[in-house]
Amino acid sequence: MFCADRLKVARYRKKLSGKQLAEAAGLTEVTVSKIENGHQPDDATVEKLIYALGYPRAFFFMDKPEVLEPLAVSFRSLKKMKAAERNASLAAGSNGIGLYQWIDERFKLPTPDLIDLSKEHDRPEVAARLLRQHWGIGDRPVGNILKLFESKGIRVLSLSENTQNVDAYSFWHADHPYVFLNQMKTAERSNFDAAHELGHLVLHFHAQAETAPEDDAERQANQFASAFLMPEDDLKNSIGQVYSSSQIIKAKVRWKVSAMALAMRLNQAGMLSDWNYRSIVIDLGQRGYRTGEPLGVERETSTLLAKVFAALWSKGITKSDIASDLNLPWQEVESLVFGLTGPAQTPPLKGNLKLVT
Incomplete structure (x- = not known):
């Protein structure tokens, strides 16, 4: 059965309105609307949609995807964000969940080790100190923040949208915390964004965004990030x-x-x-430090994903194979890990992450 929600995910990832998709596929806007509301299309219509969106046919006939609701996600600058940018980011989140479900079936990943600090939402610096104590890192610099996140069960993925309006976002799904980082920012900005999203995950636990005004939540997450990174x-x-x-x-x-x-x-x-x-x-x-970081630090990459892809590569499994299993275009898998995995096809890394056989 053709899945209407998967059509929406593919359309959102392409940043197309219903009208734009209809024009690209040679269909009427009414036809696209009916399909997205559950009407089953005939084979000829399906082929037109596949051609327009560039997604494999099988993608549209899979089970309903994990659909993220805007209120469940800690978006920054919602006021500045265009609907197309928001929807594309939410759809990336849906595909990211699918990717990690695929990885989960093959690897034993770290268990989430975050604590609910929502009672400290009005004391972000206290919350930052409590989480540092929980993780046993005292007052010393965090070092590699992505490595720390992944060791604590936070699933990090890339948001490769070339936009100034989507810095990063985070959400909880099935008791797993996810953070998406925009790789178009400086390394320093990305580090702060990561800590900002960590603030959302622990202060606004399970992304209860509707309970806190956006401005308050953003201010709290910023204060948390500042205190967490710079005790x-x-x-x-x-x-x-x-x-x-x-x-x-x-x-x-x-x-x-x-x-x-x-x-x-x-x-x-x-x-x-x-x-x-x-x-x-x-x-x-x-000196140029308002818009950039002339003397910048090296961008961090994902230790966990690098190990995952190295282990898979050692068995001859490529990102293209993963995309095929997920029925996604190769570019979608690449965009989820863009800038996070370092050089492509690296040798296996030392560590205790093992392929489940």
């Missing part, structure tokens, strides 16, 4: 008196954050006066 005690032990942007540019490498983020954190911690903060922000902007 106040570590700042005070590592940085003396701050009087120049050059100090901040040099120091930011310790926490792998942007110069602007470190300046703001120092100001919030009372280590940088309001006057000095404003002067330093102006200087950083003139």
Whole structure:
């Protein structure tokens, strides 16, 4: 039976409206609408939709996909986001769940180890400290944040949309936390986005986004991210008196954050006066740090996915084979791991992640 929800997923991934899909497929807008509402199309119509969307025929005849609702996802900047961008991101989430279900059947992945800190949503810094204590990392720099996330059962995937309106998003599904990161951002921005989404996962547990106003939730997640990445005690032990942007540019490498983020954190911690903060922000902007990170850190990649693909490659299984199993275009699988797996087809890595046979 043709699955209407899968047609929506494919259409959303292509960022097409119902009218645009109808035009591309040589169908009427009414026909597309009827199909998406459950009307079964004939073979000729199915072929037209397949041609227009570029998805394998079998994809549309699989069981209903995991459909993500906007309120279940911690989107940033919902006010700025276009409907097509939101829907494309939600559809990527649906495909990402499918990919991890495929991986789950073949590998034993780390169990989620997050705690519900929703009672601390109005005290984000306290929540950040409690999670650090739970994970036993004290006040030291996180180091590789993606490696830490994956060791705690957070499933990280790529959001390869080339847009400034979708930084990252997160959600819970079947008791598994997911984080999607936009790989078009600087490495420092991506690290902060990851910590921001971690804040949503623990502060707004199971993405109960409808219970908190968007602005409040975003502010709380930002404060959590800042405190989680840059603990106040570590700042005070590592940085003396701050009087120049050059100090901040040099120091930011310790926490792998942007110069602007470190300046703001120092100001919030009372280590940088309001006057000095404003002067330093102006200087950083003139040096190009408002829109980029001229002296940036290396982008982190996924340790878990690298091991998964290396183990599969050692058995002759490629991303194309995975895409075939999932009945997805190869490009869809590639976009989910874009920028996360390092060089393609790397040798097997050492570690305890094993293929389940």
